Amino acid sequence: MRKTDNAALWEFREAATSTFARKATLASLMVAGVFSIGRLADWWFREEHVASLPLYLLLTFIFWWGIARMVIVWVSYLRISKPRWQAPQDGLRVAIFTTSSPGEPLSMFEKTLEACARISYPHTTYLLDDTQDPRFREAAERHGAVWLELVGLPGAKAGKINAALQRTTEDFVLVLDPDHIPFPNFLDEVLGYFRDPQVGYVQVAQAYYNQYRSFTARAAAEQTYGFYGPTQMGMHGLNCAVAIGANCTFRRAALDSIGGHGIGLAEDLITAIRIHAAQWKSIYSPIVVSRGLVPEDLGSFCKQQLKWARGVQEVLFAEVPRLWPKLSFWQRVSYLTVGTYYLSGLTTALFLLIPYLYFWFGWLPANMDFFGFLDHWLPVGLVSLSIYVFVQRWLCHPEAERGLHWRGTFLKFACWPVFFMGFVLSIWDGEIPYIPTAKRAVKQFTPFVRPLLVHQVLFVATLAYVVVRRFYYTPEARLELTSANTWGMVLFAALAFFMTLGGLYAAYQSLKTKAEDPWASVDLTRITDRLQPARKHKSAA
Template identity: 30%
Template sequence: MLMLTVLSYAAQAVFFLVVVCFILYVLLELRVLGISRRVERHKLTELVSQLPGMLALPVWPRVSVLLPIYNEAAVIVRLIDAVCRLQYPTSSLEILVLDDSTDNTSTLAQARIDYHADLGVSIRYVRRASNEGYKAGNLLNGIRQSSGEFYVIFDADFIPQEDFLLRTVPYFQDPQLGFLQTGIGYENRDASFLTRFQAMEMGHQQYVTVGLSEDGDMASLSGSSCVWRRACVESLGGWNASTVTEDVDLGYRAQFGNWKYAYMRDVVSMSVLPETTSAFRVQRKRWGRGLIHSAFKHARQMFRQRMPLMQRLHAIAMMFSSLLLASIYILLLLCLPLSYLVDFEGLGIHWVAWLFFGFVAIWGLNNVFAARKGAHIGEQRGILRTLWETYLYVAMFLPMAWYYFAGGMRALFGVHGDFHRTLKGGSKKSVIRPPVHKILWMGDGFSFGYSAITLWVAIQKANYFLIPISVTACLGFGMMLVGFWQEERSIK
């Protein structure tokens, strides 16, 4: 009996802790979104916003465009063509194709490089003996062979605007500006609900970054479509291969090193989202593992930094948001034992739960608003459709919580370096899945069944506060399972 009492209070304490952290996170995000709304037409940090409209320099600095690729046959030709169209003084620009491929991507890349080189473009093919260090190692090898004062990085599925360099490089007149992140759009955002969800999620992140940048708070770097000052990268020792989110890691180190950053939402490079549930699962597990690892890796340094209280709170919320998302999965797992361990008569935990659901609703509506703004989705929707899409949007975060939880557990057990690339679009090559995918989709099935049982128990015991999270979990995991079933049918 004593053991059950201890377990009951322990489960309630964990539930309460996660809810409190979530509420604090929502309040901080609402503050940032309020700032973003005030600067909706785009501003940079206070320093950079003092340099508007500068599109010409007396002397253009040398720029190295780095294209790290690995088995990207479907997109490599269009990437090289797009980068070779960049407008910039020819004498001050070099393009390096950093190829770690093991398939026919290398042949396609070499042929296209030769074509543009014959036209006078300064473009080179760079290949290593091995892909040690994955993308981080590839970039480190590339910068050793580059001559630019600035680095510009584009992943294989990106298409930059032709005036990308003319609009970004002039903002680096302040010597303390270490890096500049630009906006990202998605060509296939309307291919399915899954791609639309991803576009909105990324749009939300970009819209939040507007407020973080304006307020002088820490932000998380997307990596691609980014401009780096060479002196900044060299002072930090370059990209670190010990984490699979090497871009986030370098961004944290730059900000802790007192380098300034800027964000330009109105300069947009187009990218491609994964269209299959299998690619989405593996990508989010990798992100969760890398982001949680990076948060703990840099936590001590963050707390040692001298920051105003509000900036520190935003830094904590930003760095540990992935851990918070993973902990939502723990809430889901707690729902069933809570039904058996807790006598809800006269207790306040059900009020804590309803408070949690209320803040989820507030967060969801504001999240969707920010997502639509960030993703430049401008079409008008009716109230009922908006509410339904908001609910579906929120439901998708429960499968994501599972993927981040799985990634966090791998980080906890010291799995930091293995890299599973994300296959973009609807390529049938997506059937070649890493072993971890089986664990992830089986986890989807387990979570769906677990949530259904929890729902049944909640109804039987009249624990109505458990019903919303169980129904939402069934919907979210159900969508992922149906999507995987459709994916399997399409490749047979």
């Protein structure tokens, strides 16, 4: 055996040992988590805790569904894996599709189209345009892209992709959002995985070049770190990594087998579940080979989340039941978990109502001492936090992305009314137009913040009601005011009150964010990824 072979074998064994040690540590944390959950369940499900059976059952369902979702994610972490990179074959016929819509800034397309021209693997870039603005055609031709005018087609972005598929013949199609700037090695990183003829699509991570421009942008980016790191890597190990609307490369045959790209507000998730149901494989590579935009103001972020909440729940209620028999066990679990993410709007609303139903009407779902609950829940929370921190070693950029991501937590809580609205629209089959996310910060007071202000006023009014009216007007209230249930509910409501402050701050800062072109500062000649070196294709200069 050659010396180089010995070195490679040693590196392989060292990596395998390190991986085993990490998985063993993770498994140990999960065992501790299961024991702590069992302890909590033993305390929770006691007959003396039932105050109002209907409310107790409702509380139990929403609380333990959240626990179940957490455990499912834990289990998927045990299957975390990275695909082994393979060099792409020469001579593959590749297309890049990027779409333009009325109102989107031309300067952004100039940057993206120029970056597409710099991609080293031979390809053809197509601009799918419905702006009816001749400057977009000129920009496409200036950067060597093919301009396709696709005006008035149903299905928004997906409709244009399907129309372009009918006019082109390339075997592989990269769908690239126009606010993403690809690196020169993009295709070199993904095309090799298609050596396996069963691979239907390859998804890579998303990262952002404007995430430090505002509180909202940083919080929105933090919400994606875990998903594009350990979560998608675990789903990859179970062959259920989902496609995202940007940075996904499809095999044309896979798209043809499902009748083209899925149409809907969550067109990427529709396409992914249909491709999985057609028995194609998916690949997720946690590498950053492009950077895009994340919303910089709260209003734009909420509009984006409302669109996604409506679209994802459409998949949950329509696509998952229809394709259920054709999916593997873990694909079913995965799409159920992803599809119920935005149901947190409903569950959060129900949780927030509990203290107010108690204070205003005396309705108590459970005779649980609040501090007793904390005693049994705290071990679960600590183990969950430990697992959250431990799996951050699998983040795409561990050094830059590690942390408690508190901004993302505050922003998610602030969006519960948006998620709840998406749920209601899904139940009533309400329509939301497909509107591209704003590419610049919008300086205005967003109406999405109004429910948070109502929540603040309700808390202050309720606190005044509890402390003033009950304390001074009824002798029984004095005893009730000192009870553990009352103070537990006050702390519960106060915590939610505190969490709304993050959303209010995001709204306030949005009024001060400058409406600039974040892509203007991107220097294409200096695009590199210091943490993940590029693998140049041999045909590149």
